[in-house]
Structures are given as structure tokens and as C-alpha cells.
Amino acid sequence: MRRPLRDRGATDPILVIAAIAVSLVLLVGGTFAVAGMLDNGRDLNARNDLDKVATAEQSAAAAGPATYHWDGDANRSTSTASTGGGTRRNLITNPNFSTGTTGWAPLNDATLTWSTSTYRARVTGSRTIDSGEPFIQTDALPGEVGQQVSARVRVTNLTSGNRPMRLQISAFSSTDGTGDSVGRSDLINTQVPAGAGADLLLDGYVLPAGTHSYRLKAVTSYTTITAGDVIELDNALVEAGQAVGPYFDGGTTPTTNAILPYLSDGTTGSLRYDLQPDGGTTPATWLARQGLGFTPSDGVRTAVLTTPAGDGWVAVSKSQTGKVFLRTSSAAAVSQLGGTTGSRTVPAAVRLPAGLNAADITAALANAGGF
Incomplete structure (x- = not known):
């Protein structure tokens, strides 16, 4: 009498282990792929905030200095x-x-x-x-x-x-x-x-x-x-209005430029051009709230230092991945800073506005803290 046929592949221990191993490889690989996509999205948010800064600074500059x-x-x-x-x-x-x-x-x-x-x-x-x-x-x-x-x-x-x-x-x-x-x-x-x-x-x-x-x-x-x-x-x-701006009165000396410093998490206090806290008259988040303004991305920390003359700027944003990006008023290109938190380095190819150098950026980021 012929024995009934059985599907040994469904219960063979070696095949089962192999199938599990393949599933794990696919699962782990998929997890890494998803994580990579999320990190790319976080970095893109940080880069996009630099574009927002550029647009807001252009709007502020177009409005011109105040009288x-x-x-x-x-x-x-x-x-x-x-x-x-x-x-x-x-x-x-x-x-x-x-x-x-x-x-x-x-x-x-x-x-x-x-x-x-x-x-x-x-x-x-x-x-x-x-x-x-x-x-x-x-x-x-x-x-x-x-x-x-x-x-x-x-x-x-x-x-x-x-x-x-x-x-x-x-x-x-x-x-x-x-x-x-x-x-x-x-x-x-x-x-x-x-x-x-x-x-x-x-x-x-x-x-x-x-x-x-x-x-x-x-x-x-x-x-x-x-x-x-x-x-x-x-x-x-x-x-x-919904936000207080820089201090002024009728005797304030007119400025020649309208570029503004900025620190996204500086909810209180004012900034100088070099991001010294409470050393100037510009509220830390005024750039995002005045004129055209913008909404900062969640999880992105952004800072903008200006030249002492207020005619140029350097913007830096830190992604949730820990990467730090830079854009300047002299070029639309976005670069990635090297180094680690508290000791960032500026790529030599970056075009900086006249009146600022790499040491100025390092010092300003130290003033802001956390970069």
C-alpha cells in the first residue's frame, strides 16, 4: 500500500531555520532602510530651514533700514x-x-x-x-x-x-x-x-x-x-502686534542695513550680531516673526550671525541627526560643517560675506551653545 505523500518542506528544521534567517535579514535590512529615509528627511528639514532664513533675510533687507x-x-x-x-x-x-x-x-x-x-x-x-x-x-x-x-x-x-x-x-x-x-x-x-x-x-x-x-x-x-x-x-x-521687535524711540540712530541675527530657541532675550545673548536690541526669534517670517521645522535648531556692519549673514542649522549645515548670504550652496559639538570646522571652500571669517563663526556658535 502506497504511503501518503507529505510536504516535508513545511516541517524540515533546516528549511524552517533558513526561512527564519531570510526573514530576519529582510526585516533588519528594511529597518535600516526606513531609518535611513527618516534621517534623510531630518537633514532635509535642516537644509530647508536655511532656505527659509535666506528668504526672510531678503525680505528684511528689501524693507530697508528704518528711520x-x-x-x-x-x-x-x-x-x-x-x-x-x-x-x-x-x-x-x-x-x-x-x-x-x-x-x-x-x-x-x-x-x-x-x-x-x-x-x-x-x-x-x-x-x-x-x-x-x-x-x-x-x-x-x-x-x-x-x-x-x-x-x-x-x-x-x-x-x-x-x-x-x-x-x-x-x-x-x-x-x-x-x-x-x-x-x-x-x-x-x-x-x-x-x-x-x-x-x-x-x-x-x-x-x-x-x-x-x-x-x-x-x-x-x-x-x-x-x-x-x-x-x-x-x-x-x-x-x-503679536510679537515685540527691536527697541527704538524717536532718537534712535538710523541703521544702514536691515539684516537680522536669529536663534530659533532663544525665546527670551535679545541678540548681538555675533549671537552674544542679551547684548543687543534684536529679539532672538524676531527674524521668524517679522515681515514675511517663517515657521521653523520641528527638531531643527537654527542660528544666524551677521557681519558687524549688518550687511551680510551666515546661517547654521542642526538636524536631529546631529549633522550641522551652513549657508551664507554670499552663496546659495549649502555645506556641512565638520567637527563635533562645541568644535565645528568650516569647509575651506565656503564663501563667507566680507567681514566674517571661520573663527567668527566658531565663536558665534560657542555663544549660541549646542552646536
């Missing part, structure tokens, strides 16, 4: 900045304290004086001002429901310890900024080191229902101002 004037009496009125791209208004009537403290008032028993040596407003604590309490405010500014308001103030901490501080906008139903507040802005803290200065920034607070006026206040945070502590203020700016 400035007081809307009324010098140092005692609002002021306007005009460019080919439009106008900005500083709504503070005594923004730079060059002649005194008119338009400002101390809070919580602090005293307000004017420093004749630094030409700044000087606030001195006469008692403990607890965390979350304001120590100075502006006179009432007219406001309308739904209006977006942004602000910045330069503060110098003359105490012996670090002091976190923040700006706050309080809205009122009265026209003179008195009575109960109908709303106030969220608070973003900025650490102000002892003996140093920093910019306090506030972006895009929407004045709530019932608003007829508002005040800008400076607030201590997570610590106290004690009797004898001294804080100085200058370069105050309040403007309509």
Missing part, C-alpha cells in the same frame, strides 16, 4: 519707526528715561528715582516685595478689546543675587487704569544675573472684553526684592 521720529516732544511722546515694509509705533511716552521718570510709578512701597549717571529709572525696595508682586508700572495706555499688545523692557539687576523677573500687562475697564483689572497677561520669567542686565519680553497679549486702558508692569518672580535692593530700567517698548 525714526518722535510723534510729539522729544523723549515725552510716542515714537514711530518707518521702513519700506511699514511702520511700528512705540506707545511708551518716556521709553528711555533720558530726562526723568515721567509716565512711570513705583508699586508696593518701592521708591522711584532717576539716575543721573546711567540715565535710567532706578527702583529701590523699601520693604520685601514678594514673588509675583509688581514693583513699577506705566501710566495708563489707551486700549481696545481684541487689540494685541507686545512689550519689552531692559532691566539691570544691581543686587547681590540673581533675580527672576517678568513683564505683565493688566487691562482695566476704566480709561485711566484704575479700579479692578479685567484681565492680565500670562507671565514669562527671565533670569537677570546679579550685576547684569537682560531684556524682559512679552508677546501678543490680546486685551480682553471690557478693556478701555492697560498698564505695563515689571514683576518679581520666584524670589523677593528686599529693602535696599536696586533695579534699574531703560529702553521700554510697547507696540501693537
Whole structure:
């Protein structure tokens, strides 16, 4: 009697092991292929952000440098900045304290004086001002429901310890900024080191229902101002809009160029042309928010340093893969930087704008950190 035929290939141990091995090879190979595709996409995002920077810088340059004037009496009125791209208004009537403290008032028993040596407003604590309490405010500014308001103030901490501080906008139903507040802005803290200065920034607070006026206040945070502590203020700016721009007043010296520095994760503070933190008047992310602007890619860190004259730029972006790419105002080509974090090298073939060299780029990336 003939035995029934069986499919030995389905149960043969050697063939089964071989099939598993082939499947594993295909699986591993496919995994590497997918990972490679993802990394290529991440690098492409970093390269694309350099193109966004180039477009935004071209837009800023096309708008041209600004001219400035007081809307009324010098140092005692609002002021306007005009460019080919439009106008900005500083709504503070005594923004730079060059002649005194008119338009400002101390809070919580602090005293307000004017420093004749630094030409700044000087606030001195006469008692403990607890965390979350304001120590100075502006006179009432007219406001309308739904209006977006942004602000910045330069503060110098003359105490012996670090002091976190923040700006706050309080809205009122009265026209003179008195009575109960109908709303106030969220608070973003900025650490102000002892003996140093920093910019306090506030972006895009929407004045709530019932608003007829508002005040800008400076607030201590997570610590106290004690009797004898001294804080100085200058370069105050309040403007309509979703983001606060570089400081100006009617006496600001017109610039000859409009190129801007940039740091994508510099959510607070301002930059100099060489990415020194809190050393200039340009908010770190202003390039992405002004004029044409752009939306940074998720996971990409981007920095832009400019020439000291502000007529050229170098942009650097770091991909999630760790690769760092570079593009300059002198060429559209994108290059990859060598070296490792904290010690990057610029390819010799890269065309740099006049006024910058490879050492300047290395120093600026060190100032920005993380590249």
C-alpha cells in the first residue's frame, strides 16, 4: 500500500531555520532602510530651514533700514519707526528715561528715582516685595478689546543675587487704569544675573472684553526684592502686534542695513550680531516673526550671525541627526560643517560675506551653545 505523500518542506528544521534567517535579514535590512529615509528627511528639514532664513533675510533687507521720529516732544511722546515694509509705533511716552521718570510709578512701597549717571529709572525696595508682586508700572495706555499688545523692557539687576523677573500687562475697564483689572497677561520669567542686565519680553497679549486702558508692569518672580535692593530700567517698548521687535524711540540712530541675527530657541532675550545673548536690541526669534517670517521645522535648531556692519549673514542649522549645515548670504550652496559639538570646522571652500571669517563663526556658535 502506497504511503501518503507529505510536504516535508513545511516541517524540515533546516528549511524552517533558513526561512527564519531570510526573514530576519529582510526585516533588519528594511529597518535600516526606513531609518535611513527618516534621517534623510531630518537633514532635509535642516537644509530647508536655511532656505527659509535666506528668504526672510531678503525680505528684511528689501524693507530697508528704518528711520525714526518722535510723534510729539522729544523723549515725552510716542515714537514711530518707518521702513519700506511699514511702520511700528512705540506707545511708551518716556521709553528711555533720558530726562526723568515721567509716565512711570513705583508699586508696593518701592521708591522711584532717576539716575543721573546711567540715565535710567532706578527702583529701590523699601520693604520685601514678594514673588509675583509688581514693583513699577506705566501710566495708563489707551486700549481696545481684541487689540494685541507686545512689550519689552531692559532691566539691570544691581543686587547681590540673581533675580527672576517678568513683564505683565493688566487691562482695566476704566480709561485711566484704575479700579479692578479685567484681565492680565500670562507671565514669562527671565533670569537677570546679579550685576547684569537682560531684556524682559512679552508677546501678543490680546486685551480682553471690557478693556478701555492697560498698564505695563515689571514683576518679581520666584524670589523677593528686599529693602535696599536696586533695579534699574531703560529702553521700554510697547507696540501693537503679536510679537515685540527691536527697541527704538524717536532718537534712535538710523541703521544702514536691515539684516537680522536669529536663534530659533532663544525665546527670551535679545541678540548681538555675533549671537552674544542679551547684548543687543534684536529679539532672538524676531527674524521668524517679522515681515514675511517663517515657521521653523520641528527638531531643527537654527542660528544666524551677521557681519558687524549688518550687511551680510551666515546661517547654521542642526538636524536631529546631529549633522550641522551652513549657508551664507554670499552663496546659495549649502555645506556641512565638520567637527563635533562645541568644535565645528568650516569647509575651506565656503564663501563667507566680507567681514566674517571661520573663527567668527566658531565663536558665534560657542555663544549660541549646542552646536
